[in-house]
Amino acid sequence: MVSFSSDTLDQLRNDLKSNCSRLPDGFLDFMKNLMYQSELQNKFSKPMVWIGIYIAIASLFCILPMLADLLHGLKHKKLWFPCKYFTLNAASLTAIAVAMKLPLDLNNSMPCTVDQAAKVGSMAFMCTMMANLLPSLATMESKELLINIIALAVQVITLVVNVCIQMKTGVVSNNHDAEYYGILSSNSWIIAFIYVSMLLMLLMIHTCSALLILKSKQILESKYKACHERALKDLEFQQPTVEMLKQHVSNHWIMAGTGNPQFVTVCFATTSASGVICVSSTVLHVIIMLFTRPYMKYHGSDYKWSALAILITQFTGSLLGTVAPLSRCFASLSFKVSIKRIWSHIRVFKVESYCTQELSDWKQSSIPFKFSSRGCMIVIQDLKVLILNLCVGFRKMVVVACKMTALIPIFFVIGILCCFHCWKWLKVRFDASYKVSVKTRAQTQHNRDLSQYVLQLQDDMELAERTLTSISKSVTCLIQSAEKQQPNNLRKLLEESSGFEGVGKYDLHQVREEKYVDCWSLPIVTLTTIAVALPNIQKNMFDRLIRSVREGLTYVIHVEDTLNASEEYVTSQKAARALWLEVDVYHKWLGNKLRNPAHQVNTTKEIVQWFSDTAKNMITGVESKNKKGSDDSSVYISVSANSMYRITQTILVSHHTNIDQVSQEELFVQLSSMISHILAACLTNLPRVIAMKCHTSVIEKREESVHVAAQLLGETMQIINRLQNRELPNLNPDELPFIDKWRGCFLHNFP
Structure with missing residues (x-):
């Protein structure tokens, strides 16, 4: 449908009135009909500016929780940034669906550079949000996880299909004059294709991570029970002292911290791969903004100036949202013991057994449906095994690809660790003292005592000592901070x-x-x-x-x-x-x-x-x-x-x-x-309450429960000591x- 501006329509009306006698028969009716259709189109497109504002606001509602997670991680010194506010649920999926309105729009023409940048920039913003949402999968139960993964898959596939249609019809790339509209208008289909590939890779990563999470929770739960029983033996419920309670809280803090499903998810190769994809999409988005900057005053779509508002809002969200996935990518490597063992833990061409154990268990399970014919049951069972074998192979392929992608940041981590070890060696050689060495030995011994409560998916894995020290110090700081809040x-x-x-x-x-x-x-x-x-x-x-x-x-x-x-x-x-x-x-x-x-x-x-x-x-x-x-x-x-x-x-x-x-x-x-x-x-009864709050059967709430126990212990330490007399x-x-x-x-x- 051809659309004219109001000034153009007025000019056409004046020209038709002055030259109507010279026009051929029927042409006047055709032009009147064309102007009428254009007036209707202009009338229908007026709300598009408000829709653009609505998209920008929805994008802001996605950015704020990501920013809150970022601040929460910095405040609690958790540089793997757990998902506390921005999680995959019905509310976030609704906000994301509204924020993705531009790439889902099949009909509205996006001729100018700002319009094209806003459309492809929305896909970059989607990549960032998916990378940020990945650890939140670990907070869900199996049924909830399945529902949310399906909902995310439907949304991503719909987005990909719509963008592919627009690439075919030319909505994404209009091939206008590059001197006026910018080089992006004629090459946006290439950028769109790159983002479509990234979205599909992130969707595969989310699906594989969901299955990895289900099995990892079972492994962690069995190991937690053994460690919990060991910790109970060290605590006397008759009259436990404050020092015994501190040790009990510290033991469960280590179990809850290292057994936190989100913490374990960060160590997956899929998380590192999602971080690499997120950074790549943001870098491409930055390049797009550099090309777009000279042409920001031009806009030719029905969204008008609101397209620029969407572009700036989502670009800001992409920049802020890249911090957490990038930090998780490096954190997953820094959790390893040393430089020598980083390579052994990556093991590019080896897929751990727990990665495919869930699908293997499904192969051995019986069919939930009963058939009267034995032949039908054999066919269905064989078909199920065939499909699951294909899924196992596909998952292995995805895990290997993710591990290969994770090799990209490993060189940076090795360089950083080398510098750190050199600095540590120089400090010990030229500035070491007896007190420091005693303190170091005491901390090392304390870590050895706590290491038996570290939960890992594999027995041959070992948590880095600096990570264990950081987790141990966090509970000590929490108790000391709570001591300042004594109920006087x-x-x-x-x-x-x-x-x-x-x-x-x-x-x-x-x-x-x-x-x-x-x-x-x-x-x-x-x-x-x-x-x-x-x-x-x-x-x-x-x-x-x-x-x-x-x-x-x-x-x-x-x-x-x-x-x-x-x-x-x-x-x-x-x-x-x-x-x-x-x-x-x-x-x-x-x-x-x-x-x-x-x-x-x-x-x-x-x-x-x-x-x-x-x-x-x-x-x-x-x-x-x-x-x-x-x-x-x-x-x-x-x-x-x-x-x-x-x-x-x-x-x-x-x-x-x-x-x-x-x-x-x-x-x-x-x-x-x-x-x-x-x-x-x-x-x-407070000592018994503190000991009981350290343990909860719900793995997703375990860390929060131990946090409450530590806070309670710090606040009531003096009261417990006095009442014991x-x-x-x-x-x-x-x-x-x-x-x-x-x-x-x-x-x-x-x-």
Whole structure:
């Protein structure tokens, strides 16, 4: 369809009016129809500028997560840049599909250099994104991995087919005058062909990597179980010291770090090959931009100036996105032990057994479909074996090609390592001291102790000592950083009292109702509520208690989620957390304002009695309501009111007729003491919680879980040391996580 600009159409109209008598019959109608069609085309193409802006924004949404992964890797000194934000999922695939609108566009003409550069530049941007997405495949389960690989394959194949069609029809290369439109307009089909080849190679790499990941996870899981059992033998669950916990966390940190599927994926030859392809595509993109620069003011497509916005945005994304794949390419080689062993680990013409083990297992598996004819089953089985044999051969070919591609950066790595070893030799020879050598020997011995917890796919592989040192230092730095975040208010509250007797004082058996199972956090919040409601308490004491309980509940929740996660405790835990939100933020208890719960209620007895009566009325109201059907709010009120009624009745019963003589300051001190004892009893379980958080059955979440354990250990180190000096009650280790067991042990002291 021929399209004219508005000025051209106006000029044509004027010429037709002045010369209509000289034109042949029918020509005037033809020109009017042509102008009408051109006006429609101009009208239809007006939204294309906004579509171009939409493409640029979608590209930006792809760039930002890649940049976030880059910053995350630099912050945590993981120069293999794990995929945390930019991962292969439905959202990222949707954004990528929008960003690839230009090369998918079959109809719109792209005559100028900027237009052609934007179209082929989108394919370079796609190569960069695929290289960045590769490690994220390791974070998926088998079913999710299969779905996402299929979705990516459909998208890439569609893109390749559309570009090939445009190469045939001439949309990619319009062969315009190079002096005006630039040399790129007449040669863009060659560049497009190169990018199509790169995309297909990256797709094959992703497919092979997906199958490698499935088998590597099985190998790593079996080795992790053996190392985990070895680490458990070194830890005594009765009373592990802080040093033992540090060692336990370090052991699991090494297992989680080296057994991280993304870390292992970086060591694949496919990752190195994808990095080389990504760098090549970006270099070609830079060359394209150099040729495009003199012609950036020209644009002839319907996208107009938005084509330039797309070009600049995606070029920026290609440059930023190349850093991670390039770094992974070098990191995969630097993880090896030495220069001598780099070549042996590359082994160009040798394909490791785990690379094809998954397909070999499929060959030996039975067909999931049943056929009545035995001949059909034989034919299907033979066909399956034939296809899988072809797949095995194809995969071997891809792996060998990737290993050959990985030889390109190896020369740079060897040069860098040679310089490093020369510098190290000179430093040791001319600047070495006894202290440095002792430190080096100590670090080497420490690495030997940790090396038994390194997980590798092959037994003959060995992690470089500098990599092991880096991983070991990272957990040490994390624990030291967490030590600076000690909960000082909680620590001071625990130091104000000794022992655990308060666990048996807060709720006496004479008034106890077994309707709900008690948890650690519920009595802490209830006791704090009563303390907050005392109006004559100084504000600084009130604020300090609130801060202490706020810090303490953070660790109580860790204990409950780890050791009291059964269904019977969940109801009380949810009620306690909702109640604490109300008390801490709004200074209310079940909708009633604290500090002055009712008018003319000022004495200690009146305040405690008001809480008791109000709680009893709420329990009665909830029970009558439950006859018609209960809901979450009624359960929350019932649990909170039951806890308040039991505790206030205990206070009234324990003081008998002397409650009137107890001042608010005295009651506040008693409540604070009970809160301190309950917190102390609960936090004696922290060593067990830390040890349990080091281990999780989900391989993808293992590193995050150990990170939480290390952070928890650093923050509570002083608390653990102080609580270990207190004498524990006569309870079995399996009974220590439950407040009811503690309470029952102390009840005989408070008849």
